[in-house]
């Protein structure tokens with residue numbers, strides 16, 4: 138496993154860093170609430186939304202159940218249509234394949250459609266290393282690239298910037314813009330980006346994309362987008378290279394009907410996305426005449442092996458779960474340290490990588506369930522989070538841990554009536570001297586470690602003089 | 616019908632008044648309530664933190680303690696969600712499912728099983744209601760608690776903005792990610808204070824401890840209260 142899904146910092150540490158940025162929190166709150174409301178409106182219009190979600194989940198489960206067969210079908214159909222299909226086990230292999238294909242064309246610049254798969258494998262960095270410059274053409278992606286930053290959202294990678302910040306990035310980084318006259322008016326910013334990109338679209342010989350869907354029976358790829366930059370990248374260059382995760386398959390063309398309803402309403406809150414591009418291999422005399430498809434595993438097969446965790450592979454990257462997540466809203470995408478942030482990132486990154494600091498991600502949730510409700514393919518994210526916590530705890534059973542000792546002791550005490558009653562009594566009595574400290578408000582301001590984490594932001598209550606069972610026993614003693 | 620109260624471990628030690636309130640309300644409606652003393656904790660904290668092995672003996676204890684009852688009623692949405700939603704997954708067996716299906720959150724028992732919304736309570740105060748996540752999205756309590764509160768004499772219910780957003784408690788999340796938890800808490804407290812209610816009601820004392828702790832830290836006069844205690848007042 139490799140690529141940009143392994144976080145270096147434990148989530149609580151990274152989250153603390155992001156929480157300090159007040160501007161970031163204001164930007165995120167505004168943006169996530171706007172998309173949230175839009176999504177609710179357009180989802181509410183669809184009378185059969187629930188059956189659609191169930192259908193979406195069922196189609197994806199079917200794909201996962203017979204993935205090897207469908208991949209072979211896809212390869213055969215795409216090859217017959219004139220595409221060349223490549224296979225990559227991990228990020229390094231995928232990057233090497235793409236780099237070699239680009240180098241063979243002799244070009245030093247490629248245009249890119251926004252794609253999570255290419256970010257996941259770290260393609261831009263890999264191309265840069267061999268002297269090929271990749272130009273991101275999606276507006277938000279371009280902002281992030283110019284700022285030399287990393288994306289913080291699946292759909293809106295620059296969600297952490299407001300428009301004044303974007304204006305400043307354009308003014309300082311775009312050679313072809315007049316910094317003295319550029320305003321932070323959205324149309325002015327879009328115009329500046331359009332001018333900046335236009336010449337690249339017209340002159341660049343190689344386009345690189347991902348795909349939202351890959352149709353097994355026909356070998357067709359599909360990209361949905363809003364700005365039209367995708368359409369340009371997919372049609373103008375001579376060579377098109379698409380990097381596709383192996384779970385992107387749908388069995389037949391007809392299955393698109395379900396997903397083209399689920400995806401736009403869940404992601405941008407639109408009834409339909411403005412541009413849907415579909416292509417099947419090479420069409421002589423029309424569009425790219427050399428078409429490559431790189432199918433990437435990169436940890437997906439490992440994820441598929443887990444009966445509970447594999448539902449994460451149903452994900453269609455709509456980002457609805459990010460937009461409704463109260464944790465994501467406070468910390469933003471960078472805190473998750475992976476190209477997949479938010480609730481889906483918290484279950485996908487650890488499964489794909491199985492590594493170090495990623496183990497803190499399943500705990501980056503209150504299990505409030507808002508993500509499960511929003512997910513168009515019904516991924517039970519809270520269930521998978523708990524499942525991954527369990528796997529983490531079970532894997533660490535050999536090592537001593539204060540938390541496990543506490544959990545084990547509590548379990549031992551609580552499973553026995555006498556031990557439990559005695560413990561309650563002891564807790565109540567033990568708290569008695571604290572009443573002096575608590576004073577009139579009956580609440581504690583400061584507790585020792587590890588409960589200091591509680592009193593860092595909130596007061597702690599004290600147990601009353603009698604437990605419920607003591608009251609009950611007294612009431613029913615006669 | 617044999618009704619058992621599952622008071623929950625948090626309520627047993629910290630909020631005995633909530634347990635007493637459930638007894639008061641059910642007795643007022645003409646039912647007898649039993650309190651099997653072998654009960655302890657549902658194991659939610661263990662299971663949700665990943666300690667399945669440690670949760671299993673508590674699941675077994677719960678099933679053994681309550682299997683003889685027709686209805687098990689608890690004043691905690693998250694504990695009921697644990698029993699009803701998670702038990703069958705943690706320990707699949709017919710006896711576990713049978714007990715899980717007969718376990719009710721108080722408002723479900725009152726509204727669905729007993730068919731009552733007016734429990735004959737009086738509480739002349741301004742109250743706002745926070746629907747806790749497990750009640751809202753796991754048990755789908757819907758407007759049951761609100762209907763019960765609206766029927767209380769003298770009570771005026773003021774709407775809470777962003778009510779369906781999580782308060783940031785999340786069990787051990789509050790300790791593992793205190794910063795994020797605190798940021799969510801601050802927003803929830805601000806929304807509560809803005810209602811100018813005298814009481815903040817909810818179906819989970821654990822969330823109320825967290826929000827109440829934040830309100831107390833901010834010197835807000837709003838008092839947290841389990842809605843069962845409102846239903847018991849007169």
Ligand code: SF4
Nearest residue numbers: 452453455456458512
């Ligand atoms: S997990 Fe569901 S809601 Fe989240 S991005 Fe994937 S499909 Fe969308």
